Amino acid sequence: MVFGKLTVKYRVGIGFDSHLFEEGKTLILGGVRIDFPKGLKGHSDGDVILHAITDAILGALGEPDIGELFSDKDKRWEGVPSEVFLKEAIKRASKKGFRFVNLDCIVIADEPKISLYKEKIKGKLAELIGISKEFISVKGKRKEGFSSEEGIACLCCVLLESADES
Numbered sequence: 001m002v003f004g005k006l007t008v009k010y011r012v013g014i015g016f017d018s019h020l021f022e023e024g025k026t027l028i029l030g031g032v033r034i035d036f037p038k039g040l041k042g043h044s045d046g047d048v049i050l051h052a053i054t055d056a057i058l059g060a061l062g063e064p065d066i067g068e069l070f071s072d073k074d075k076r077w078e079g080v081p082s083e084v085f086l087k088e089a090i091k092r093a094s095k096k097g098f099r100f101v102n103l104d105c106i107v108i109a110d111e112p113k114i115s116l117y118k119e120k121i122k123g124k125l126a127e128l129i130g131i132s133k134e135f136i137s138v139k140g141k142r143k144e145g146f147s148s149e150e151g152i153a154c155l156c157c158v159l160l161e162s163a164d165e166s
Helices: 048-061 083-095 116-131
Strands: 010-023 027-029 033-034 038-040 098-108 137-143 150-164
Touching: 010 048, 010 098, 027 038, 033 116, 048 083, 048 098, 048 116, 048 150, 083 098, 098 116, 116 137, 137 150
Parallel strands: 098 137
Antiparallel strands: 010 038, 010 150, 027 033, 098 150
16 A cells, blocks of 8 residues: 555554453453353353454454444344454555454453453354464463452454555
8 A cells, every 4th residue: 555655554453442341242352152050141142252353353444333334222233243344444455555464362351261262253253254263362360369350351462465566
């Protein structure tokens, strides 16, 4: 991509999301159903991984964030799978001429243990984003008592590369 006289080959974006647990909901992380007695409270399905990735992509592109594009005040997005948000961010990246290089995610939760689901989540993310699993990292980190609130947070970093070969 050309910006003035400067050619911008790479863009980095950072995304963050967090939600508290809620009884009676299904836990979805990275588009994968997790066997856990509680889900995440949210207007959509509360998938903190897909929300953080979506915001990372939008940030790299200089686009409005997920809350601006998919407001929790808008009934259209209530209960919607977070894949819808991610696909929109991917579409915007493609329209601007960018492709994915890699993705790094840290899931912050005391439970469930992310290591049990890491490979399945990486596979689903590879499918959704269209890159090989080898370019995706998903790590689980415990809060170690840092917060008394029960829930899950996620921090993601994405690297995009200009698809323009010039």
